[in-house]
Amino acid sequence: MNYKKDEVTNLLNTKCMNVFGCSIDDATEKQAYKTLCYVVKDLLAEKRSKFAKQYKEKEGKQVYYMSMEFLVGTSLRNNLYNLGMESVFKSALKQKKIDINSLYAMEPDAGLGNGGLGRLASCYMDAMTSLGMMGTGFSIRYEFGIFKQKIVDGWQMEFPDNWLEMGDVWLNRREDESFIIKFGGTLKEEWTDGKLKVTHENYQPVMAVPYDMYISGYDTDAVNKLVLWSAKSPNNLDMTAFSRGEYVRSLEENTMAEVISKILYPADDHIEGKRLRIKQQYLLVSASLQSILLKHIKKYKTLDNLPDKVAIHINDTHPALCVPELTRILIDEYGYDWDKAWDIVTRTLTYTNHTVMSEALERWPESLFSAELPRIYQIVLEINRRLVQKLNEVYPGDIAKIEYMSPVAHGEVRMANLCLAACHKVNGVSKLHSDILINSIFKDYYNIEPDKFTNVTNGIAYRRWLCQSNPELASLIKNLIGDKFVHDATALEGLLKYKGDKNVLESLQKIKLVKKQALAKYISHANGINVDPSSIFDVQIKRLHEYKRQLLNVLQILHMYNVIKDNPNADITPRTFVFAAKASAGYMMAKQIIRLISAVADLVDSDAAVRDKIKVVFIEDYKVSLAEIIIPAAEISEQISIAGKEASGTGNMKLMINGAVTLGTLDGANVEICEQVGKDNIFLFGMTAPEVEELWRKGYNPNFFVTPELKRVLDMLTSGILGTRFEDISKSLLTNSFGTADAYMTIADFESYRQAQERVGKEYLNRDKFTDMSLVNIAKAGIFSADRAVKEYADNIWNIKL
Ligand code: 26W
16 A cells, blocks of 8 residues: 555544544554554555455455464554555654554454464465455454463463453454354254254354454455454343342343353363353354355355355364354255255365364264254254265275264264365365375275365465564565565575575574574563573474473483583583473473473573573463564474374474474474475484384383483483472373373484484584575475465365466
């Protein structure tokens, strides 16, 4: 958009006057921040209305992306950047003596997600918009997003994230577009004219009120919407109770309804079979589908062509209720018969799987499911009945297999099987992950319908992660190869011709140093620790989970500690180990590992012989905006999950494009990172996925893999670090009474990891060679752009022409 400085100043003044009754000169900082956001929102609204009009005339196919999570992070800088208006706003504000950076700093992260899955959804909204697609995200307006984390004496403490106070500036409430969602109740069945009619009675109605958030894209006419549903009681007060003087009881029902959208479930990678969670899922699904179908009917007067005009995407199984709910609406509300309804359902829905961890595959007890969603339950049973009938023809008599594939079995409703039964396309999120899906957990479905399955390797909104978070690097790249890469990330390959170019390597080193200094400043402020910007910055930043093996990292640090203690002159390249990770609140082992990291941080710091060589920092409250500070400063990207468990990873891609070299296993997208950069530009270690499988088959006893160095480290856990013992951890690694010790093979991979870390230390000493590796990583990161990923979804999954 083309605005001059004075016009921007006018917009700011008028808005400030309208909302706060003062000019921008007299506004408080908070008022200035809100004014700026409102002005940007208005610009987006204007663009949106043009885009929507254009689109309406075209009658193209559109995507609805259903996800319980969107980890949006901050929007202000992103929107200004995307509109190409950052500098004009900056100078307009500067004239008013307002530093735009201090306004940026006031924006809370919209933390409406846990980790990888939620952030991916946000990156894809950005890419859809940048590609000019009509794509709408649907989720929940959690009043409290992912909790705030503080570390107190090594323990994680959780605090509520009241993001709406400053974050609601981006939301537009649309009360008039609300829908009623029905929970509980009973079903009445009647035969009329030879047709069975089911009526849902005595249900508790909850109103779903949408809040729209505009999503901008880079250099595009498109503006998309993220629609966040909020639960509201349909009747404000129970007047009978109120008139009897029972004020509190009259409010009770409101509170019960409104609690549905209060809080994001903070569990990543494990299910909690909670009633409230299924209500959240149904609220999202039912409200979104009602809204999609109403719009469609208004436009086309029929739902027969729904699959030609609409793709509805199920982001992991959390919105899997789309399957029975869409069926229900078509049958109960629009009068379709089963076969026709099912045909529409299957041709409209698609599904992405994001994890193979069995504890994360959603299952609901039938009793809870049927009590909360009686009509939906009935439909699920019918889907199941028809499927089992079909499977009996394909696998006659193979009861075990049919049971394994069934959406309903053993007293549970299994959401992944529901998606597999109904969706016409199913994908994994990296080559390795998609292979594992078809060769193992979804094998039986693959055997009947191989064409249903595909892969789309994840991608990132690299303009946020490179151009916005690391403008210094982006501008160097522009000087070297021009700005084509801002539209087309594969143009980064142009950098390869600067391999070995002394000047370029020096510039890269200078920029890295600047970003390391910035992170050092943050750490000194947040942790009160001074870290040395000339040491290697080695980072592991992601949710805390045993399979991601933060523990492997700490054990190796303890080993380094021992080496230095034995020989203070040992040849160790100074290193700063940075961790940032939230543990799900009830995950005790994860919390113990955080404690261990903190204890090791204290241990190395307390020792004069060690502290100049290694530093360990745990930065609290990991979130999108913090990642934007850490990632540009990183030199080593720790991607050390046990092979076969990390579906893809996306932090690995963000770190790569900022020049960090991966130290990792051949897991998830690391495999493809390795393919891109070649074995010389990545530090690989550990067992491969088939080797892991083979070791489980043979029987794994970690005790056979304990080297003397590792034994010494494990003994430290047992005897205590600065007085704290970590026996839970060492026991979980070694006590093999039921063959369950070390479920993530930390011990089996330790020696290989130790050696890889030794290589890192040595290779870093040749700075130019290391920087060359870094350059190759940046140059080869283009393929991991979300633009590429979304194009593949459009081509292979949604059947949308761009
Ligand atoms: C129901 C509890 C629950 C909550 C979240 C189960 C599972 C999840 C997600 C599937 C976990 C998740 O975020 N998975 C991550 O998805 C990323 C995007 O595809 C991948 O890059 C990560 O490898 C994967 O762990």
